[in-house]
Amino acid sequence: QKEVEQNSGPLSVPEGAIASLNCTYSDRGSQSFFWYRQYSGKSPELIMFIYSNGDKEDGRFTAQLNKASQYVSLLIRDSQPSDSATYLCAVNIGDNYGQNFVFGPGTRLSVLP
Amino acid sequence: NAGVMQNPRHLVRRRGQEARLRCSPMKGHSHVYWYRQLPEEGLKFMVYLQKENIIDESGMPKERFSAEFPKEGPSILRIQQVVRGDSAAYFCASSPPWEPSTDTQYFGPGTRLTVL
Numbered sequence: 665q666k667e668v669e670q671n672s673g674p675l676s677v678p679e680g681a682i683a684s685l686n687c688t689y690s691d692r693g694s695q696s697f698f699w700y701r702q703y704s705g706k707s708p709e710l711i712m713f714i715y716s717n718g719d720k721e722d723g724r725f726t727a728q729l730n731k732a733s734q735y736v737s738l739l740i741r742d743s744q745p746s747d748s749a750t751y752l753c754a755v756n757i758g759d760n761y762g763q764n765f766v767f768g769p770g771t772r773l774s775v776l777p
Numbered sequence: 778n779a780g781v782m783q784n785p786r787h788l789v790r791r792r793g794q795e796a797r798l799r800c801s802p803m804k805g806h807s808h809v810y811w812y813r814q815l816p817e818e819g820l821k822f823m824v825y826l827q828k829e830n831i832i833d834e835s836g837m838p839k840e841r842f843s844a845e846f847p848k849e850g851p852s853i854l855r856i857q858q859v860v861r862g863d864s865a866a867y868f869c870a871s872s873p874p875w876e877p878s879t880d881t882q883y884f885g886p887g888t889r890l891t892v893l
Binding site: 713752766770 | 810812818819820822825833868870880881882883884885886887
C-alpha cells in the first residue's frame with residue numbers, strides 16, 4: 665500500500681512566523697513531489713513541485729526534499745492570515761508508462777493575526 | 778489559456794437518479810484524473826484516464842460508477858442510481874503526457890453533488 669502521511673493539524677502559527685509542514689511517503693521509487701493549497705470549499709491549487717533532493721524556493725515558500733529519509737516539507741515564511749488553508753502533499757509514484765499520484769490527508773494551517 | 782473546466786459546478790439529484798459530471802482538461806493535456814472529497818476529508822483517487830483508455834480505476838466503486846474519456850469531447854464521470862452517500866465534491870485534474878518535470882496535475886473547480 666503506497667502511503668503519504670501528514671499531520672492533520674490544525675497547525676497554528678502567529679502572523680509573521682514560519683510555518684513548517686511535513687510529509688512522509690512510503691514508496692522509495694517516488695519521483696516527484698507536490699504541495700497543493702486548498703481553501704475551504706475550493707479546489708486544490710498547486711503551490712510547489714520538487715524533483716531533486718535539497719531546497720527549492722519560490723517567494724515565501726520553500727520546499728525541501730530528502731529522498732533518503734522519504735521526507736518532503738514546505739516552509740512558509742512571513743505567514744499571513746491568507747495562508748490559512750489545508751495543505752496537501754502529493755507524491756507521484758508512477759513510472760514512464762503512467763502516473764500514480766497519491767495525496768496525503770492534508771494539514772490544516774491556521775495563521776493567527 | 779483556459780484551465781481545467783468542470784460542469785456543472787453544482788448538481789442536485791434525487792436518490793435513484795443518474796449524475797453525469799463533465800471535465801475538459803487543459804489544452805495539450807491528455808491525462809485526466811477524478812477525485813472525490815467528502816466534507817472535512819481528504820482527496821480520494823477514483824480513476825485515471827488517457828484518451829479512450831482507462832489506465833487505473835482502482836479507486837472506483839465497483840458498482841454504479843463509470844468513467845470515460847472519448848477521443849472527442851470531455852471526460853465524463855457517471856454515477857447511476859445515486860444514493861445520499863454519493864454527496865461530495867468531485868474534482869477533475871489533468872496533466873500533460875508524462876515527461877520528467879511535466880507531470881504536474883492541475884485541478885478544475887469541482888462539481889458539488891448533492892443527493893436528496
